Amino acid sequence: xxxxxxxxxxxxxxxxxxxxxxxxxxxxxxxxxxxxxxxxxxxxxxxxxxxxxxxxxxxxxxxxxxxxxxxxxxxxxxxxxxxxxxxxxxxxxxxxxxxxxxxxxxxxxxxxxxxxxxxxxxxxxxxxxxxxxxxxxxxxxxxxxxxxxxxxxxxxxx
Numbered sequence: 001x002x003x004x005x006x007x008x009x010x011x012x013x014x015x016x017x018x019x020x021x022x023x024x025x026x027x028x029x030x031x032x033x034x035x036x037x038x039x040x041x042x043x044x045x046x047x048x049x050x051x052x053x054x055x056x057x058x059x060x061x062x063x064x065x066x067x068x069x070x071x072x073x074x075x076x077x078x079x080x081x082x083x084x085x086x087x088x089x090x091x092x093x094x095x096x097x098x099x100x101x102x103x104x105x106x107x108x109x110x111x112x113x114x115x116x117x118x119x120x121x122x123x124x125x126x127x128x129x130x131x132x133x134x135x136x137x138x139x140x141x142x143x144x145x146x147x148x149x150x151x152x153x154x155x156x157x158x
Contacts, residue, residue, distance in 0.1 A: 037091040041083055043076070044097060047104025047134070048117055077124035084125060095125050099132025102146070112138065115150025122150075 054069030080095055087093045101117045102108050111117065121129060135143050 039087040039093040041095045045100045047100060048102055048108030050107040073120050080125050095127050097126055097129035099130045100134045101129060103134040103137050112146055115146040118150035
């Protein structure tokens with residue numbers, strides 16, 4: 001009897017495939033033309049960018065779309081909601097983040113003990129995230145603390 005050992009990459013790929021299958025509550029929905037679609041929305045390197053940023057000289061917060069301001073969780077959340085609504089009729093929409101969601105702004109430092117990024121990502125409709133190198137900037141204990149308070153605070157951590 002031969003036993004083959006899976007590499008870490010093979011194990012992660014198989015786990016991801018099984019995980020995505022389990023996330024689908026009702027299978028794939030059919031689009032109007034009978035085709036099935038599965039939409040994946042992906043982000044990475046959010047780095048605690050809770051608010052929008054733009055050149056100070058161009059920033060006009062009381063008028064929309066007239067400057068080069070970009071980013072922010074409110075804009076991202078609105079975009080995710082719009083894409084989920086538009087795509088849901090054709091099939092499931094999965095929202096994923098590839099890590100480095102923390103650190104990088106003063107908001108990250110201020111919210112690291114409350115798991116603010118994870119709580120907001122949950123409310124924006126993210127289905128899953130993984131950890132990047134910056135999630136470990138405060139060590140495994142710091143990451144554990146953020147996860148520990150984000151879960152009870154409303155983040156969907158399973």
